[in-house]
Amino acid sequence: MSTTKTKRLPRSFYDRPTVDVAHDLLGKSIVFRSEEGILSARIVEVEAYVGQDDPACHAARGRTMRNQIMFGKPGFSYIYFIYGMYYCLNFVTEREGFGAAVLIRAAEPKQGLEIMRRNSPGEQRKGKILSGPGKLCRSFGLTRDHNGLDLTGRNLFVESRGEAEPKIKSAARIGIKTGTNRLWRFYDADSSAVSKR
Protein backbone atom coordinates (compact mmCIF):
# COMPACT_ATOMS: atom_id res chain seq x y z
CA MET A 1 0.00 0.00 0.00
CA SER A 2 1.08 3.52 -0.78
CA THR A 3 2.29 5.91 1.86
CA THR A 4 1.84 8.96 -0.37
CA LYS A 5 -1.45 10.63 0.45
CA THR A 6 -2.88 12.84 -2.25
CA LYS A 7 -5.61 15.23 -1.31
CA ARG A 8 -7.65 17.60 -3.44
CA LEU A 9 -7.77 21.00 -1.81
CA PRO A 10 -11.31 21.79 -0.54
CA ARG A 11 -13.16 25.05 -1.02
CA SER A 12 -12.20 26.12 2.51
CA PHE A 13 -8.57 26.34 1.34
CA TYR A 14 -9.51 29.15 -1.06
CA ASP A 15 -11.91 30.83 1.37
CA ARG A 16 -9.09 32.60 3.26
CA PRO A 17 -7.00 35.79 2.86
CA THR A 18 -5.63 35.80 -0.70
CA VAL A 19 -2.02 36.35 0.30
CA ASP A 20 -2.17 33.27 2.54
CA VAL A 21 -3.71 31.18 -0.23
CA ALA A 22 -1.03 32.34 -2.69
CA HIS A 23 1.74 31.45 -0.26
CA ASP A 24 0.26 28.04 0.51
CA LEU A 25 -0.22 27.12 -3.15
CA LEU A 26 3.55 26.95 -3.71
CA GLY A 27 4.72 23.36 -3.91
CA LYS A 28 1.19 22.02 -4.53
CA SER A 29 0.18 20.42 -7.81
CA ILE A 30 -2.24 21.68 -10.45
CA VAL A 31 -4.08 18.83 -12.15
CA PHE A 32 -6.01 19.27 -15.40
CA ARG A 33 -7.90 16.52 -17.19
CA SER A 34 -7.61 17.68 -20.77
CA GLU A 35 -9.18 15.92 -23.72
CA GLU A 36 -5.73 14.67 -24.62
CA GLY A 37 -4.92 13.31 -21.18
CA ILE A 38 -3.94 14.21 -17.64
CA LEU A 39 -1.63 17.14 -17.11
CA SER A 40 -0.06 18.02 -13.78
CA ALA A 41 2.59 20.41 -12.54
CA ARG A 42 4.15 21.65 -9.31
CA ILE A 43 3.39 25.34 -8.65
CA VAL A 44 6.56 27.41 -8.12
CA GLU A 45 5.41 31.03 -8.68
CA VAL A 46 2.18 32.91 -7.88
CA GLU A 47 0.86 36.44 -7.33
CA ALA A 48 -1.99 37.70 -5.13
CA TYR A 49 -4.57 40.22 -6.42
CA VAL A 50 -6.71 41.44 -3.59
CA GLY A 51 -9.96 43.32 -3.98
CA GLN A 52 -10.96 46.94 -4.41
CA ASP A 53 -8.04 48.45 -2.50
CA ASP A 54 -5.45 46.82 -4.76
CA PRO A 55 -5.11 49.07 -7.84
CA ALA A 56 -3.49 46.28 -9.86
CA CYS A 57 -6.39 43.90 -9.29
CA HIS A 58 -8.89 43.46 -12.10
CA ALA A 59 -11.63 43.85 -9.50
CA ALA A 60 -10.39 47.28 -8.35
CA ARG A 61 -12.99 49.17 -10.38
CA GLY A 62 -15.93 46.96 -9.58
CA ARG A 63 -17.64 44.19 -11.47
CA THR A 64 -17.40 43.90 -15.22
CA MET A 65 -18.27 41.17 -17.67
CA ARG A 66 -14.68 39.92 -17.56
CA ASN A 67 -14.04 39.89 -13.83
CA GLN A 68 -17.41 38.83 -12.45
CA ILE A 69 -16.12 35.36 -11.59
CA MET A 70 -13.67 36.98 -9.14
CA PHE A 71 -16.63 38.26 -7.15
CA GLY A 72 -18.21 34.83 -6.96
CA LYS A 73 -17.52 31.95 -4.61
CA PRO A 74 -13.91 30.95 -3.85
CA GLY A 75 -12.42 27.86 -5.45
CA PHE A 76 -13.23 28.61 -9.08
CA SER A 77 -10.93 29.28 -12.03
CA TYR A 78 -10.60 32.78 -13.49
CA ILE A 79 -9.00 32.75 -16.94
CA TYR A 80 -8.68 35.93 -18.96
CA PHE A 81 -7.23 36.88 -22.35
CA ILE A 82 -4.38 39.40 -22.48
CA TYR A 83 -2.12 41.14 -25.00
CA GLY A 84 -4.09 39.78 -27.92
CA MET A 85 -2.60 36.30 -27.65
CA TYR A 86 -2.22 34.87 -24.16
CA TYR A 87 -4.40 33.52 -21.39
CA CYS A 88 -3.65 33.66 -17.67
CA LEU A 89 -4.89 31.22 -15.03
CA ASN A 90 -6.09 32.39 -11.61
CA PHE A 91 -7.85 30.78 -8.66
CA VAL A 92 -10.64 32.81 -7.06
CA THR A 93 -10.25 33.41 -3.32
CA GLU A 94 -12.14 34.84 -0.34
CA ARG A 95 -15.83 35.25 0.25
CA GLU A 96 -18.51 35.74 -2.36
CA GLY A 97 -18.82 39.45 -3.19
CA PHE A 98 -15.10 40.12 -2.63
CA GLY A 99 -13.08 40.29 -5.88
CA ALA A 100 -9.77 38.55 -5.36
CA ALA A 101 -7.69 35.79 -6.93
CA VAL A 102 -4.25 34.19 -7.19
CA LEU A 103 -2.44 34.30 -10.54
CA ILE A 104 -0.53 31.10 -11.29
CA ARG A 105 2.69 32.31 -12.93
CA ALA A 106 4.93 29.26 -13.22
CA ALA A 107 5.17 25.53 -12.54
CA GLU A 108 7.32 22.46 -13.10
CA PRO A 109 5.86 19.71 -15.33
CA LYS A 110 5.06 16.45 -13.54
CA GLN A 111 2.70 14.63 -15.85
CA GLY A 112 1.71 15.05 -19.51
CA LEU A 113 4.93 16.68 -20.72
CA GLU A 114 4.42 15.36 -24.25
CA ILE A 115 1.02 17.08 -24.44
CA MET A 116 2.57 20.32 -23.19
CA ARG A 117 5.26 20.09 -25.86
CA ARG A 118 2.63 19.63 -28.55
CA ASN A 119 0.75 22.69 -27.25
CA SER A 120 3.93 24.81 -27.15
CA PRO A 121 5.89 23.83 -30.26
CA GLY A 122 8.21 26.82 -29.89
CA GLU A 123 9.39 25.88 -26.39
CA GLN A 124 10.48 22.28 -25.82
CA ARG A 125 12.66 22.72 -22.71
CA LYS A 126 11.02 20.92 -19.78
CA GLY A 127 12.19 23.47 -17.22
CA LYS A 128 10.87 26.46 -19.16
CA ILE A 129 7.68 25.22 -20.79
CA LEU A 130 5.52 26.42 -17.86
CA SER A 131 7.70 29.37 -16.76
CA GLY A 132 5.27 32.27 -17.23
CA PRO A 133 1.49 32.68 -16.96
CA GLY A 134 0.95 32.84 -20.73
CA LYS A 135 3.17 29.83 -21.37
CA LEU A 136 1.52 27.83 -18.60
CA CYS A 137 -1.95 28.28 -20.13
CA ARG A 138 -0.70 27.63 -23.64
CA SER A 139 1.11 24.43 -22.64
CA PHE A 140 -1.87 23.20 -20.61
CA GLY A 141 -4.30 24.14 -23.38
CA LEU A 142 -6.34 26.38 -21.09
CA THR A 143 -8.53 29.02 -22.76
CA ARG A 144 -11.59 31.12 -22.04
CA ASP A 145 -13.54 27.86 -22.30
CA HIS A 146 -12.08 26.89 -18.92
CA ASN A 147 -13.08 30.11 -17.15
CA GLY A 148 -15.30 29.51 -14.13
CA LEU A 149 -14.52 25.82 -13.54
CA ASP A 150 -15.18 24.56 -10.02
CA LEU A 151 -11.85 23.57 -8.47
CA THR A 152 -13.60 21.06 -6.25
CA GLY A 153 -14.77 19.28 -9.42
CA ARG A 154 -13.00 16.66 -11.49
CA ASN A 155 -11.48 18.53 -14.43
CA LEU A 156 -9.26 21.15 -12.85
CA PHE A 157 -8.06 21.18 -9.25
CA VAL A 158 -5.06 21.46 -6.95
CA GLU A 159 -3.81 18.59 -4.87
CA SER A 160 -1.49 18.31 -1.91
CA ARG A 161 0.72 15.30 -1.45
CA GLY A 162 1.99 16.26 1.97
CA GLU A 163 5.09 17.69 0.32
CA ALA A 164 7.70 19.65 2.22
CA GLU A 165 7.17 23.40 2.11
CA PRO A 166 9.51 25.03 -0.44
CA LYS A 167 11.84 27.89 0.36
CA ILE A 168 9.53 30.82 -0.35
CA LYS A 169 10.59 34.33 -1.25
CA SER A 170 8.41 37.37 -1.95
CA ALA A 171 8.89 40.22 -4.41
CA ALA A 172 7.02 42.90 -6.34
CA ARG A 173 4.47 41.67 -8.85
CA ILE A 174 5.40 41.63 -12.53
CA GLY A 175 3.86 43.36 -15.54
CA ILE A 176 1.77 45.92 -13.64
CA LYS A 177 2.17 49.69 -13.25
CA THR A 178 0.39 50.28 -9.96
CA GLY A 179 0.53 48.46 -6.66
CA THR A 180 4.16 47.45 -7.12
CA ASN A 181 4.86 48.47 -3.53
CA ARG A 182 3.01 45.39 -2.34
CA LEU A 183 5.28 42.35 -2.32
CA TRP A 184 2.62 39.88 -3.36
CA ARG A 185 4.60 37.77 -5.78
CA PHE A 186 5.74 34.53 -4.14
CA TYR A 187 8.10 31.96 -5.61
CA ASP A 188 10.15 28.89 -4.77
CA ALA A 189 13.72 30.19 -4.49
CA ASP A 190 15.11 26.75 -5.36
CA SER A 191 13.19 26.28 -8.61
CA SER A 192 14.71 27.09 -11.99
CA ALA A 193 11.22 27.23 -13.54
CA VAL A 194 10.44 30.63 -11.97
CA SER A 195 9.66 33.09 -14.77
CA LYS A 196 12.23 35.76 -13.83
CA ARG A 197 15.18 35.61 -11.50
Add this chain to the structure above:
DNA sequence: GTAGTGATTTTCT
Protein backbone atom coordinates in the same frame (compact mmCIF):
# COMPACT_ATOMS: atom_id res chain seq x y z
C1' DG B 1 24.48 36.80 -20.73
C1' DT B 2 21.06 41.57 -20.78
C1' DA B 3 18.01 45.29 -22.99
C1' DG B 4 14.66 46.96 -26.09
C1' DT B 5 10.52 46.33 -28.80
C1' DG B 6 6.80 44.41 -32.01
C1' DA B 7 2.91 41.20 -32.21
C1' DT B 8 -2.18 40.96 -31.76
C1' DT B 9 -7.16 41.57 -30.02
C1' DT B 10 -10.15 41.87 -26.04
C1' DT B 11 -11.80 44.93 -22.72
C1' DC B 12 -12.93 49.09 -20.81
C1' DT B 13 -13.18 54.38 -21.07
Add this chain to the structure above:
DNA sequence: GAAAATCACTACA
Protein backbone atom coordinates in the same frame (compact mmCIF):
# COMPACT_ATOMS: atom_id res chain seq x y z
C1' DG C 1 -9.05 54.84 -28.97
C1' DA C 2 -5.72 53.18 -25.51
C1' DA C 3 -4.13 49.90 -22.42
C1' DA C 4 -3.25 45.40 -21.13
C1' DA C 5 -1.38 40.47 -14.55
C1' DT C 6 3.11 38.48 -21.88
C1' DC C 7 6.31 36.40 -24.90
C1' DA C 8 9.78 35.86 -28.48
C1' DC C 9 12.86 37.93 -31.31
C1' DT C 10 16.66 41.03 -32.35
C1' DA C 11 20.85 43.47 -31.28
C1' DC C 12 24.67 43.79 -28.63
C1' DA C 13 28.26 42.44 -24.87
